[in-house]
Amino acid sequence: MKHSNKTIAAGVVTSFLMAACGGGGGGDSSDDSGSNPTGSALNAGAGAPTGAEGSCSATTNGVNWDALMTEVCPKLSDYNLFTDASDPTAGPTRGGVPYDLSTALFSDYTSKYRFVFVPEGKTVGYNPSEALDFPVGTVITKTFALPENTAMPDGAELVIETRLLIHRVDGWMALPYYWSSESEATLAIAGKRLTDLTTINNQGQTLTFDYAVPKAADCNSCHSIVPDLAGPDDQREQIFLPIGPKARYLNKDFSYPDGTVYNQLQYWSEGELLTGLPADFNSVEQAPVFNDETHIPSLSDAELNDKARAYLDINCAHCHRADLTLPADYAGPAGSSGVQLEYNRVYADSPGKFGVCKDPVAGGKEGYPYDVIPGNADESYLLFRIETTDSRHKMPELGRSTTHQEGAQLIRSWIDQLPSASCSPMP
Amino acid sequence: MRQARTFKKLLLVTAISSGFLLAGCDGDDGEDGKAGADGQSADVVAQLAMTTSGFSIPEDAILVAPDAADGDDITEALSVALFDLPEDALVVLPKGRFVVTESIVINSASGLTLTGYGINETALDFSTSNGDDAFRFQGGNGITVRDFGVYEAPKNGIKATNVNGIHMTYTATVWEGELESANGAYGLYPLKSQNVLLENNYAFGSADAGIYVGQSENIVVRNNTAKQNVAGIEIENSTMADVYNNIALANSGGILVFDLPGLDKAYGGNVRVFNNQAYNNNADNVGAGVVGTVPPGTGVLVLATSDVEMYNNQITDNDTTAVAITSYLLVDDDLASYPANYGATMGNGWSPTLKNVYLHNNTIARNGDNPRGALLQPVIDGYSSNMNSKGAPQTFPAILYDGIGELLSNAGELAGFNALVGAEAQADGVNYDPYGAGDQICANSNINGNPAPDYDEVNTGLVYPDDPADVTMVDGDGNPLPHLLIDQMVNNTYLNCVQPRLAPAVVNFRNNIYGCTGDDLAEAACAL
Numbered sequence: 001m002k003h004s005n006k007t008i009a010a011g012v013v014t015s016f017l018m019a020a021c022g023g024g025g026g027g028d029s030s031d032d033s034g035s036n037p038t039g040s041a042l043n044a045g046a047g048a049p050t051g052a053e054g055s056c057s058a059t060t061n062g063v064n065w066d067a068l069m070t071e072v073c074p075k076l077s078d079y080n081l082f083t084d085a086s087d088p089t090a091g092p093t094r095g096g097v098p099y100d101l102s103t104a105l106f107s108d109y110t111s112k113y114r115f116v117f118v119p120e121g122k123t124v125g126y127n128p129s130e131a132l133d134f135p136v137g138t139v140i141t142k143t144f145a146l147p148e149n150t151a152m153p154d155g156a157e158l159v160i161e162t163r164l165l166i167h168r169v170d171g172w173m174a175l176p177y178y179w180s181s182e183s184e185a186t187l188a189i190a191g192k193r194l195t196d197l198t199t200i201n202n203q204g205q206t207l208t209f210d211y212a213v214p215k216a217a218d219c220n221s222c223h224s225i226v227p228d229l230a231g232p233d234d235q236r237e238q239i240f241l242p243i244g245p246k247a248r249y250l251n252k253d254f255s256y257p258d259g260t261v262y263n264q265l266q267y268w269s270e271g272e273l274l275t276g277l278p279a280d281f282n283s284v285e286q287a288p289v290f291n292d293e294t295h296i297p298s299l300s301d302a303e304l305n306d307k308a309r310a311y312l313d314i315n316c317a318h319c320h321r322a323d324l325t326l327p328a329d330y331a332g333p334a335g336s337s338g339v340q341l342e343y344n345r346v347y348a349d350s351p352g353k354f355g356v357c358k359d360p361v362a363g364g365k366e367g368y369p370y371d372v373i374p375g376n377a378d379e380s381y382l383l384f385r386i387e388t389t390d391s392r393h394k395m396p397e398l399g400r401s402t403t404h405q406e407g408a409q410l411i412r413s414w415i416d417q418l419p420s421a422s423c424s425p426m427p
Numbered sequence: 428m429r430q431a432r433t434f435k436k437l438l439l440v441t442a443i444s445s446g447f448l449l450a451g452c453d454g455d456d457g458e459d460g461k462a463g464a465d466g467q468s469a470d471v472v473a474q475l476a477m478t479t480s481g482f483s484i485p486e487d488a489i490l491v492a493p494d495a496a497d498g499d500d501i502t503e504a505l506s507v508a509l510f511d512l513p514e515d516a517l518v519v520l521p522k523g524r525f526v527v528t529e530s531i532v533i534n535s536a537s538g539l540t541l542t543g544y545g546i547n548e549t550a551l552d553f554s555t556s557n558g559d560d561a562f563r564f565q566g567g568n569g570i571t572v573r574d575f576g577v578y579e580a581p582k583n584g585i586k587a588t589n590v591n592g593i594h595m596t597y598t599a600t601v602w603e604g605e606l607e608s609a610n611g612a613y614g615l616y617p618l619k620s621q622n623v624l625l626e627n628n629y630a631f632g633s634a635d636a637g638i639y640v641g642q643s644e645n646i647v648v649r650n651n652t653a654k655q656n657v658a659g660i661e662i663e664n665s666t667m668a669d670v671y672n673n674i675a676l677a678n679s680g681g682i683l684v685f686d687l688p689g690l691d692k693a694y695g696g697n698v699r700v701f702n703n704q705a706y707n708n709n710a711d712n713v714g715a716g717v718v719g720t721v722p723p724g725t726g727v728l729v730l731a732t733s734d735v736e737m738y739n740n741q742i743t744d745n746d747t748t749a750v751a752i753t754s755y756l757l758v759d760d761d762l763a764s765y766p767a768n769y770g771a772t773m774g775n776g777w778s779p780t781l782k783n784v785y786l787h788n789n790t791i792a793r794n795g796d797n798p799r800g801a802l803l804q805p806v807i808d809g810y811s812s813n814m815n816s817k818g819a820p821q822t823f824p825a826i827l828y829d830g831i832g833e834l835l836s837n838a839g840e841l842a843g844f845n846a847l848v849g850a851e852a853q854a855d856g857v858n859y860d861p862y863g864a865g866d867q868i869c870a871n872s873n874i875n876g877n878p879a880p881d882y883d884e885v886n887t888g889l890v891y892p893d894d895p896a897d898v899t900m901v902d903g904d905g906n907p908l909p910h911l912l913i914d915q916m917v918n919n920t921y922l923n924c925v926q927p928r929l930a931p932a933v934v935n936f937r938n939n940i941y942g943c944t945g946d947d948l949a950e951a952a953c954a955l
Contacts, residue, residue, distance in 0.1 A: 190503040190506035190507050215529065216510050216511075217509065217510050220534040220535075221532060224565065227589060229589060229591055232933075237535050238534070238566035331691065333589075336618060336619045336641075336692065337691075338689035338690045350770070350771040352769065352772070357764075357768045359687070359758075361690060363612060364715030365608075366719070368715075391559040392582050392609070392612070394559075
């Protein structure tokens with residue numbers, strides 16, 4: 001799916017040239033956001049896109065919706081998403097709602113700050129299994145910050161990058177912004193690599209690693225579902241989608257800035273931001289909480305299985321998925337690998353889809369004969385791929401430069417307690 | 428500072444395609460003229476350069492880092508140029524040898540041509556890359572990749588997934604030095620794609636397959652050279668493929684046709700391998716996974732793929748065997764665990780057995796001098812001892828057929844698997860019934876190219892007889908033991924049958940037809 005007719009590069013070139021010519025670039029788009037709140041909805045007063053071409057240099061009281069809808073701006077602050085433009089971790093511009101996920105993608109021990117901005121007058125549609133149905137105009141921001149010590153998430157941290165997911169008329173697109181200074185995040189189409197970052201993990205170990213801000217093009221590698229081309233004339237294209245904001249990951253309590261502690265889905269629903277939430281709230285799927293504080297040895301088998309399945313889902317199944325609740329004849333980008341790790345997949349129906357006793361196809365490494373060997377995590381290629389940082393083998397392919405020791409321990413424990421299979425060690 | 432540089436490069440890359448923007452600005456565009464941002468009408472586009480393969484680069488092409496010097500890192504310019512491309516873009520890599528330090532990902536490109544100045548003129552060195560694949564095309568249609576070489580990619584060379592219309596020509600994917608397990612995996616790597624045309628490429632040094640087409644349909648692979656890879660050319664779980672006029676040498680296995688279990692596209696078929704040269708494929712196998720089990724010294728290996736025709740190839744000087752045709756039972760003989768481990772994929776039509784493989788008019792010479800490989804070791808030991816059907820040590824068969832899948836099918840031993848096969852696969856003919864005439868593995872009219880004293884060393888071998896009535900040796904549980912049948916390839920009764928010819932593959936790329944029914948209609952290889 002093409003993002004827009006206007007290329008990134010052309011947009012940047014325009015502003016650069018205008019400045020060089022001394023011309024009065026932009027600034028003429030009207031500002032109708034920040035109008036008076038007209039209701040009790042969480043996004044009341046947030047404003048909305050007008051449908052006109054936006055401008056990165058427009059001055060808006062609220063979110064610069066029009067620029068978000070049409071422009072690729074060189075600076076994050078051009079979109080006016082935060083009241084303090086130098087702090088993307090708090091204080092969203094009117095209408096922005098913070099959220100988090102019960103189990104999250106591991107991103108080199110960074111803390112993540114997420115906000116969703118839905119245009120005034122629009123609502124999010126409930127979906128039981130896939131990402132919620134966010135209306136056109138929605139913007140999701142996710143800021144990555146590396147704490148000095150992961151056991152003290154409120155302590156000092158290095159704000160590294162802010163990624164935007166923008167739902168435009170012609171589909172979702174993503175833009176990465178890199179915090180090139182304390183006060184400004186700049187567009188990083190080609191990504192950015194930071195060397196020798198350090199954190200102390202929950203086990204008290206000091207970890208040093210490079211951190212890679214993904215390139216803009218990398219976003220599709222995880223955020224797309226791809227067509228299973230049905231014949232020589234099938235011209236369908238991949239579709240860009242959000243990953244995290246699914247009901248099962250939002251279905252948890254959140255501590256809002258005003259002190260309210262409330263289930264996020266119910267908060268959104270009662271705040272007139274979400275429609276279609278089932279009246280029988282118990283029917284809403286819930287993924288378990290797993291984080292670096294989780295004490296794995298004390299988990300029951302059922303808890304261990306549930307958390308491991310959520311971890312595999314949020315870390316792997318954006319690519320490793322096929323069928324189930326996807327649109328017909330679409331799969332994740334790694335659906336073709338045969339390893340499919342969705343939270344909703346019934347393990348007993350096909351352990352092979354979880355890699356059990358499955359030969360590695362595109363890959364493999366001596367000493368790891370199968371993807372998953374129940375009872376023998378040490379020789380399971382899947383665990384090796386989760387633990388290694390060798391880019392020839394590592395999984396996920398993107399966004400991880402160091403081993404998530406806590407997550408790897410979870411998967412190790414899961415593999416070791418899986419029911420025995422034909423490739424398992426003899427009892 | 429770093430950001431300023433980014434913008435400068437953005438400008439460099441895009442100014443060429445954005446003349447209209449510059450036209451509104453009176454100032455000097457700051458370009459050196461080479462970029463062609465001169466505001467002139469582009470009705471008649473002049474030629475900027477010609478690649479060594481004769482491809483004309485027009486002046487209005489998008490040039491990536493055209494002023495880069497040898498050894499420069501062009502990662503940023505490349506990433507920016509290939510992000511969110513206009514339709515039918517022509518993007519040109521600079522001439523020389525350059526460093527790239529990240530994977531280059533191209534999404535949903537439509538009509539893109541990415542070219543260098545020639546397979547030896549533009550070299551991109553990924554040896555210090557932090558990424559995995561060198562290039563990855565995801566989605567899109569009508570994409571041409573041509574005239575450059577990719578060196579030392581950490582994982583795969585040029586990967587293309589879910590593309591309808593992918594054409595790679597005059598490209599090279601190279602891992603220099605010895606063939607080692609730490610070399611990259613696949614060189615040229617179209618996956619889950621339609622209309623795949625790979626021609627005039629060079630793949631060297633991959634620790635998996637140099638030229639690999641997986642889970643794809645409508646494929647032409649021709650005029651390529653694959654050297655010193657674990658697998659030279661591999662067609663896996665793919666349908667309607669023609670592989671011709673290629674050279675596969677010094678790999679562990681020259682040309683492989685595989686159906687592997689557990690993949691999204693469960694099985695392939697209608698694969699024609701013809702007029703290729705597969706010689707001296709004797710490299711030690713440093714691969715992992717199933718490809719790691721390919722015996723070194725294998726010219727061609729057909730594994731669990733039905734409907735394969737091989738003809739008019741020259742298969743010589745391979746240490747183990749010229750052509751091995753085997754079921755998946757050779758890889759995994761734990762039949763009792765098949766329903767548990769492969770039930771889902773068998774439901775989708777994957778089968779450990781193979782049917783309708785037809786070898787004819789191949790020239791076979793000087794193979795089997797030093798057979799090896801763990802997968803075949805018991806068979807090798809048998810043929811080189813008195814345990815074979817001749818009762819005396821034999822040169823390892825040049826054509827080797829395992830026969831076990833057919834024997835078990837004919838004995839009704841696999842009938843229970845029929846219940847696993849889904850309706851769609853059944854309708855496509857997948858079953859475990861006894862083999863009919865159309866299912867048979869046939870080899871005839873092949874040419875023994877050995878000189879006179881060694882003429883009788885070109886043999887056909889069947890590990891198991893296909894007729895249960897011929898089973899004379901069983902173990903204590905009544906399971907058949909290897910019979911190690913062997914006889915001369917020419918004028919013997921083994922595999923002596925004929926199958927109908929398979930249909931040619933048709934590649935429609937940008938509304939032109941390629942292959943034996945298209946641009947190669949008059950090609951000699953297509954005539955036989």
